[in-house]
Amino acid sequence: MNIILLGPPGAGKGTQARLLVEERKMVQLSTGDMLRDAQKSGTEMGKRVAEVMARGDLVTDEIVIGLIEEQLTTSSGKGFIFDGFPRTLAQADALEALLTKVGKSLSAVIEMRVDDEALVERITARSTCASCGEVYNDNTKPIPEDGKCSNCGATEFKRRADDNEDSLKTRLMEYYKKTSPLIGYYYAKGKLRPVDGMGSLAEVRHEIEIQLN
Secondary structure, three states: OOEEEEOOOOOOHHHHHHHHHHHHOOEEEEHHHHHHHHHHHOOHHHHHHHHHHHOOOOOOHHHHHHHHHHHHHHOOOOOEEEEOOOOOHHHHHHHHHHHHHOOOOOOEEEEEEOOHHHHHHHHHOEEEEOOOOOEEEOOOEOOOOOOOOOOOOOOOEEOOOOOOHHHHHHHHHHHHHHHOHHHHHHHHOOOEEEEEOOOOHHHHHHHHHHHHO
């Protein structure tokens, strides 16, 4: 099973992806993680990524698709989760062509629907473990009283510099302009599976399971 998690920033895509990795043994393909790993890999593709990022340029769709192809052909698991990709219609077309090339197909696109005001509340209260990336929220899932991550035991936590209301509005506008057209794109292909992202972590997880079964 290969799926895309689609939704605005703060919808909970990364958290749900980690649960799917743990429970279904799927492989999470996060664009950011792949780019960071590629820089350290020493492969030809990794060197290209490092050169582009060292210049401060944006990594091209061609490079991202190349990294995804490497993962699709070398990683073993019970399917892939595309988290943060595709972001545009052009990327969606490129991904579809790649999946066809490597003999795979897309099973479903999970659209996580969350109210904008709720996103602001989530994002501005969010922090993550600096070691494993476990997500915490001041209101709904605070950092444990002993100051240790419940997942890995680390004691360092961080907030993203752009996790504030003004930055979020900019990121949401970018999402609505470039990424939200994918909702219609995948609906037309019969792949779209909407879930209510406003519930608790467990409730959203249950809805996703229903859509995947």
